[in-house]
Amino acid sequence: MKQKTLTNTMDYQELADVYEQLDKTTKNLEKRDIIADFLKRTPKSELANVILFLNGEIFPSVSEEVLGIADKMVLKALSKITGKNENAITNVWKEKGDLGLVAEQVVKKKTQTTLSQEKLTISYVMEILRAIARFEGENSTQKKTGSLAKLLSSAKPKEARYITRTALGDLRIGVGFGIIRDAIVKAFNVEKEHVQHAYDFRSDLSELVLLAKESGNKGLKNVDLKVGKPLRLMLYQKAQGISNGFTRVGAPAAIEYKYDGMRVQCHFKKGEVTLFTRRLDDVTKQFPDLVGALKEHVSCKECILEGEAVAYNSKTKEYVPFQILGKRIKRKHRIDEIAKKIPVVLYVFDMLYLEGKNLLLEPFKKRRAALERIVRKKAWQVELAKQVITGNEDKAQRFYNEALEKHQEGVMMKKLDAQYQPGSRVGFGVKVKPILEPLDLVITGAIWGEGKRGKWLSSYVLSCKKGDVLAEIGKMATGLSEEQFEEVTKRLEPLITKTSGKRVEVQPKLVVEVGYEEIQKSPTYSSGFALRFPRLIRFRDDKEEPDDLERIKRIYQDQKSLSQKQA
DNA sequence: CTTGTCTGCCCC
DNA sequence: ATTCTGC
DNA sequence: GCAGAATGGGCAGACAAG
Numbered sequence: 001m002k003q004k005t006l007t008n009t010m011d012y013q014e015l016a017d018v019y020e021q022l023d024k025t026t027k028n029l030e031k032r033d034i035i036a037d038f039l040k041r042t043p044k045s046e047l048a049n050v051i052l053f054l055n056g057e058i059f060p061s062v063s064e065e066v067l068g069i070a071d072k073m074v075l076k077a078l079s080k081i082t083g084k085n086e087n088a089i090t091n092v093w094k095e096k097g098d099l100g101l102v103a104e105q106v107v108k109k110k111t112q113t114t115l116s117q118e119k120l121t122i123s124y125v126m127e128i129l130r131a132i133a134r135f136e137g138e139n140s141t142q143k144k145t146g147s148l149a150k151l152l153s154s155a156k157p158k159e160a161r162y163i164t165r166t167a168l169g170d171l172r173i174g175v176g177f178g179i180i181r182d183a184i185v186k187a188f189n190v191e192k193e194h195v196q197h198a199y200d201f202r203s204d205l206s207e208l209v210l211l212a213k214e215s216g217n218k219g220l221k222n223v224d225l226k227v228g229k230p231l232r233l234m235l236y237q238k239a240q241g242i243s244n245g246f247t248r249v250g251a252p253a254a255i256e257y258k259y260d261g262m263r264v265q266c267h268f269k270k271g272e273v274t275l276f277t278r279r280l281d282d283v284t285k286q287f288p289d290l291v292g293a294l295k296e297h298v299s300c301k302e303c304i305l306e307g308e309a310v311a312y313n314s315k316t317k318e319y320v321p322f323q324i325l326g327k328r329i330k331r332k333h334r335i336d337e338i339a340k341k342i343p344v345v346l347y348v349f350d351m352l353y354l355e356g357k358n359l360l361l362e363p364f365k366k367r368r369a370a371l372e373r374i375v376r377k378k379a380w381q382v383e384l385a386k387q388v389i390t391g392n393e394d395k396a397q398r399f400y401n402e403a404l405e406k407h408q409e410g411v412m413m414k415k416l417d418a419q420y421q422p423g424s425r426v427g428f429g430v431k432v433k434p435i436l437e438p439l440d441l442v443i444t445g446a447i448w449g450e451g452k453r454g455k456w457l458s459s460y461v462l463s464c465k466k467g468d469v470l471a472e473i474g475k476m477a478t479g480l481s482e483e484q485f486e487e488v489t490k491r492l493e494p495l496i497t498k499t500s501g502k503r504v505e506v507q508p509k510l511v512v513e514v515g516y517e518e519i520q521k522s523p524t525y526s527s528g529f530a531l532r533f534p535r536l537i538r539f540r541d542d543k544e545e546p547d548d549l550e551r552i553k554r555i556y557q558d559q560k561s562l563s564q565k566q567a
Numbered sequence: 568c569t570t571g572t573c574t575g576c577c578c579c
Numbered sequence: 580a581t582t583c584t585g586c
Numbered sequence: 587g588c589a590g591a592a593t594g595g596g597c598a599g600a601c602a603a604g
């Protein structure tokens with residue numbers, strides 16, 4: 001008689017079996033039941049590890065630690081196990097479309113020759129992966145790949161599949177927070193809204209699951225918004241034009257500029273300011289100028305507000321492209337220097353908490369009013385997002401055009417009486433952006449896909465004409481249906497002229513119409529330009545030649561001076 | 568020392 | 580970020 | 587309508603390679 005629930009350890013094999021069951025079904029309710037069942041029989045001591053693993057994590061997302069392993073390091077590790085070079089492994093990868101499956105095969109072949117197998121426990125696998133994350137300095141790559149190789153060698157084939165996918169941060173089992181939440185609800189007999197509520201304010205699954213098990217609804221309800229701890233951001237959907245926007249959020253609505261910068265959640269407490277990104281990373285150190293400006297121009301003891309940080313040129317007082325702001329986001333050295341060189345202005349647009357009062361359930365217009373009360377506007381430092389309130393389509397359209405003329409991305413349209421809904425894309429607000437004139441480009445290369453696109457060439461290298469030759473301008477991998485991926489793969493395969501790893505070069509025959517948000521200067525592509533957010537609009541089988549670089553240069557210049565738009 | 572490669576629940 | 584897909 | 591998967595450009599940092 002086994003006493004699994006009485007022991008404090010659990011075999012990784014059990015988790016691997018669960019992963020496989022989840023992999024096999026596409027039905028969300030079945031996935032929920034599989035996970036709920038597993039959580040119920042997981043001992044308390046393993047629960048935190050199990051819930052992280054189910055979410056494909058090694059560390060809670062609130063942690064600053066990262067694993068530091070991706071496909072190239074996994075290739076190195078698999079190369080160590082097999083003694084084959086990385087090119088040979090890459091060829092298998094290309095066929096299978098999943099490094100987890102490659103690892104599984106590698107281990108399967110190996111176990112035929114080695115007999116003794118010690119069982120891996122969940123906590124042991126977690127311990128090793130975390131140790132791998134902590135290697136640093138000289139030879140750390142060797143140490144990381146060595147440890148990973150050793151771990152995979154001691155795993156069974158199926159375990160190797162999922163350890164590898166976990167290391168790559170891509171479980172591909174169709175499980176995200178939504179299903180895990182519903183499984184917690186079922187396993188520990190708690191209310192869905194309470195689990196969601198606790199997650200919105202902490203985003204730490206391992207803390208959450210223990211709370212659900214130990215303290216139930218009461219414990220979950222007690223988790224509250226706390227200044228200094230980031231909460232999940234409200235997300236916005238896309239609308240197709242102003243008129244569609246009104247039907248989605250109602251009229252009248254608040255309409256605001258959509259600035260091209262970085263979203264920032266700002267916490268004030270006892271004179272201290274903390275800044276968080278959209279993914280809830282702490283970027284306070286990176287923006288000392290913003291911290292200073294906020295301390296000076298926001299008058300409150302405690303509050304949480306939200307805004308968009310936009311970079312500008314201090315001499316010309318013109319906004320600069322997002323790329324330039326990007327230089328500041330991950331900066332760790334010489335921060336003051338870059339802060340002077342690339343100043344930012346914060347356009348604040350929401351207030352979530354003020355002087356002990358949670359404002360999330362207040363209607364948006366009241367939150368905006370609170371913001372207007374406590375933020376003292378200071379030009380080019382802290383300003384309120386430009387806003388009009390109207391139900392008039394012409395007026396809204398004029399405001400939208402004005403935003404575009406000032407080189408912003410478009411507008412946000414917000415429901416006046418909507419609450420702040422953390423973490424979900426409910427339709428309380430929508431974004432409206434213009435459709436730019438598309439480009440006709442020719443496919444000159446492609447890359448074999450991963451996962452559900454494993455059988456197809458699923459990313460396409462695009463080129464334009466540059467005089468008599470072709471010049472690359474980027475890649476495109478979205479906008480196609482599965483049927484279209486199949487078709488393009490069939491059409492490109494006979495055109496392949498060269499293969500290297502997962503990449504192929506093809507004769508330039510297939511012309512496609514490509515949509516995008518912006519043309520950027522590129523340090524990567526031979527044309528000197530790249531597209532921001534490229535996607536397929538349609539095939540241009542009527543055309544044999546792509547657009548010329550001159551046209552792209554012209555659009556780039558137009559973008560800088562007058563923003564071109566089509567309704 | 569310089570240059571190239573890889574990584575990131577990165578930012579968009 | 581965008582887009583497609585299954586529920 | 588939602589959640590999940592698969593993919594885009596480009597940035598700094600960390601380390602490897604030369």
